[in-house]
Amino acid sequence: xxxxxxxxxxxxxxxxxxxxxxxxxxxxxxxxxxxxxxxxxxxxxxxxxxxxxxxxxxxxxxxxxxxxxxxxxxxxxxxxxxxxxxxxxxxxxxxxxxxxxxxxxxxxxxxxxxxxxxxxxxxxxxxxxxxxxxxxxxxxxxxxxxxxxxxxxxxxxxxxxxxxxxxxxxxxxxxxxxxxxxxxxxxxxxxxxxxxxxxxxxxxxxxxx
Numbered sequence: 001x002x003x004x005x006x007x008x009x010x011x012x013x014x015x016x017x018x019x020x021x022x023x024x025x026x027x028x029x030x031x032x033x034x035x036x037x038x039x040x041x042x043x044x045x046x047x048x049x050x051x052x053x054x055x056x057x058x059x060x061x062x063x064x065x066x067x068x069x070x071x072x073x074x075x076x077x078x079x080x081x082x083x084x085x086x087x088x089x090x091x092x093x094x095x096x097x098x099x100x101x102x103x104x105x106x107x108x109x110x111x112x113x114x115x116x117x118x119x120x121x122x123x124x125x126x127x128x129x130x131x132x133x134x135x136x137x138x139x140x141x142x143x144x145x146x147x148x149x150x151x152x153x154x155x156x157x158x159x160x161x162x163x164x165x166x167x168x169x170x171x172x173x174x175x176x177x178x179x180x181x182x183x184x185x186x187x188x189x190x191x192x193x194x195x196x197x198x199x200x201x202x203x204x205x206x207x208x209x
Contacts, residue, residue: 019053022163025077027156028174037165045161046172047128059162060146061169063127066095071147075169079151083108083118083135084178087148092138099124108137131157132177153178 022037042048049061054074062070071091079085083106087095101119108116118137123130134154141147156179161170 015053015059018162019164022161022165024159024161025155026159026174027152027179028159035161035163037163040161040163042170044172045170046159047170049127049169049171051162051164051167051169054146059164059169065091065126065148066099066124068094068098072145074146074149075155076149076151077155079149080153081108081151082106082153083137083151084131084154085148085150086116086118086137086139086141088141088144088146089138091147092136095121095124095136106135106137114139126154127171129171129173130176131173 022035022040024031024033024035026032049063051059051061054060058074060072060074062072065071065073065087068091073085096119099121102122103120106118106120108118116137116139118135121134121136123132124134125131126134131154136148141149157173157175157177159172159174161172163170
């Protein structure tokens with residue numbers, strides 16, 4: 001992966017192209033690999049999740065959230081802010097009731113100028129694994145079947161393998177804690193299709209009132 005401080009991007013690959021490939025992303029090792037989708041050694045790739053393509057190529061998958069049951073989540077590598085993700089109000093309220101947050105309330109500004117509240121959590125179970133120092137915000141998400149977005153602060157904790165032709169995501173946890181900002185934001189936006197009609201959450205820095 002090029003260092004974005006020294007090399008400007010020369011182009012952008014959208015999901016119309018990437019959905020034909022198997023791509024492995026490792027933020028810790030700073031690697032981006034194109035693999036053979038038909039001959040993967042899946043035993044070493046971590047937990048598999050079936051993925052679906054929502055609304056113009058958005059990549060979504062179903063996973064257990066915080067012991068509350070399976071919900072449909074969107075993977076957004078363009079969501080590179082200070083939160084691990086954003087959740088629908090209903091899921092967020094259930095999370096806060098089941099797992100009291102720590103520290104003060106947090107806030108972020110979404111693309112239309114609205115302020116979205118959030119909280120930090122010391123430890124949570126997500127996608128079958130335990131993670132520490134998680135931060136989630138809440139915002140109304142459409143369509144309703146989508147219950148949340150997971151961004152780079154969460155995704156960078158893994159070796160992530162997107163086998164798009166086989167519609168399978170593999171997540172191998174590398175770290176339970178968040179990585180440094182430099183590692184997790186090497187190239188934000190790899191798999192995000194930048195179109196105005198997609199329900200993309202905000203990516204602006206943390207703001208306090």
